[in-house]
Amino acid sequence: xxxxxxxxxxxxxxxxxxxxxxxxxxxxxxxxxxxxxxxxxxxxxxxxxxxxxxxxxxxxxxxxxxxxxxxxxxxxxxxxxxxxxxxxxxxxxxxxxxxxxxxxxxxxxxxx
Amino acid sequence: xxxxxxxxxxxxxxxxxxxxxxxxxxxxxxxxxxxxxxxxxxxxxxxxxxxxxxxxxxxxxxxxxxxxxxxxxxxxxxxxxxxxxxxxxxxxxxxxxxxxxxxxxxxxxxxx
Numbered sequence: 001x002x003x004x005x006x007x008x009x010x011x012x013x014x015x016x017x018x019x020x021x022x023x024x025x026x027x028x029x030x031x032x033x034x035x036x037x038x039x040x041x042x043x044x045x046x047x048x049x050x051x052x053x054x055x056x057x058x059x060x061x062x063x064x065x066x067x068x069x070x071x072x073x074x075x076x077x078x079x080x081x082x083x084x085x086x087x088x089x090x091x092x093x094x095x096x097x098x099x100x101x102x103x104x105x106x107x108x109x110x111x112x
Numbered sequence: 113x114x115x116x117x118x119x120x121x122x123x124x125x126x127x128x129x130x131x132x133x134x135x136x137x138x139x140x141x142x143x144x145x146x147x148x149x150x151x152x153x154x155x156x157x158x159x160x161x162x163x164x165x166x167x168x169x170x171x172x173x174x175x176x177x178x179x180x181x182x183x184x185x186x187x188x189x190x191x192x193x194x195x196x197x198x199x200x201x202x203x204x205x206x207x208x209x210x211x212x213x214x215x216x217x218x219x220x221x222x223x224x
Binding site for chain 2: 090101
């Protein structure tokens with residue numbers, strides 16, 4: 001299944017680093033999402049994009065900066081992260097925000 | 113907030129047994145979905161439910177959207193070893209569009 005791809009799959013970064021996560025969907029969808037999955041916590045929605053426009057930001061700290069250049073690509077720019085930001089970051093897409101979402105494999109992020 | 117209460121938290125069953133898990137909420141959801149997640153991977157969509165009272169099957173899986181729009185269950189019949197994983201329920205709010213809330217998951221172990 002290669003509908004939604006994410007790179008890198010694993011990332012280790014220091015608190016002063018700047019890195020970016022990339023997501024690409026090959027499903028012709030118009031909406032894309034970023035989620036955070038921490039141990040022992042439910043998946044948390046971070047950002048929603050519909051037709052490249054950000055429609056939701058769930059009180060995410062500014063050290064996480066999303067970018068959606070087109071309906072097929074979504075980035076999450078990271079800077080000055082904290083160790084508690086270590087988690088699995090999942091990207092998803094859907095035909096529109098009311099339809100079912102399909103997830104990528106995630107990026108396992110470790111902040112040291 | 114619109115929390116989903118998923119139960120049970122974990123299940124240990126023998127191969128061939130049937131399994132049932134459910135999600136409840138105090139909030140009304142527009143759509144209920146069920147996902148399965150294997151270690152190191154993103155959630156995979158199993159069943160999507162769009163109408164109150166809807167009963168949908170996907171092979172050995174059956175799910176229902178509660179008539180009050182506040183609950184859903186998932187049944188797995190005749191379990192097999194590859195059913196092992198974490199099952200998540202998810203509810204999509206009508207507004208804001210794309211806002212999906214997840215249950216904490218049910219970890220299923222199937223003993224051969």
